[in-house]
Amino acid sequence: MKNDFVKKLEELEDILDESWNLPLASNKYIVNGEKLKELVSEIKLCLPKEMQKAQIILKTKEELLQNAKKEKDMLIKSAKRDSEMMVRKAQQAAERMEIAAKNQAKKILDEQEILRVAEKRAADIIAKAKKESAKMKKATREYIESILVEPYNVLRKATNSIEKIKNNYHDDTEL
Numbered sequence: 001m002k003n004d005f006v007k008k009l010e011e012l013e014d015i016l017d018e019s020w021n022l023p024l025a026s027n028k029y030i031v032n033g034e035k036l037k038e039l040v041s042e043i044k045l046c047l048p049k050e051m052q053k054a055q056i057i058l059k060t061k062e063e064l065l066q067n068a069k070k071e072k073d074m075l076i077k078s079a080k081r082d083s084e085m086m087v088r089k090a091q092q093a094a095e096r097m098e099i100a101a102k103n104q105a106k107k108i109l110d111e112q113e114i115l116r117v118a119e120k121r122a123a124d125i126i127a128k129a130k131k132e133s134a135k136m137k138k139a140t141r142e143y144i145e146s147i148l149v150e151p152y153n154v155l156r157k158a159t160n161s162i163e164k165i166k167n168n169y170h171d172d173t174e175l
Contacts, residue, residue: 005050008043015039 015036019029 003046003050003053005043005046008039008046011039012036012043 015031016029019031022028022030
């Protein structure tokens, strides 16, 4: 399915193939002038059609390139918009995570502060209890000693009296 222009060029080649070489000039031919003129006229008529087809092809090519460029630009714009949206969402998620982490850290610090205060109070209570316990031990010891002093004194007096009696008795028996 060759176009008219190519067919006419092939006919021109056929005319040259059918022509005769001039003696003593290998690159000169004798051709049918009438047939050659007619073929050149037909080629001239075909040429504008082929030029129009070429222009249509070029125009179509340009339109395709422009459409492709527009589509490329739209894709790039869409990709930029999508990536910017993804970055914004990621930043928002990161900010939410940071706030949650800070809140958690604050809660932990608050809990640690409560624990520290509780530990200090417990230490104070233990120290106070030890102090009170020491006071109570001292008071108990003093009370016991005060109670035992009188029987001790009575026992000592009794022992001294027994010693005196014993000594007196020995002294009397020796005599």
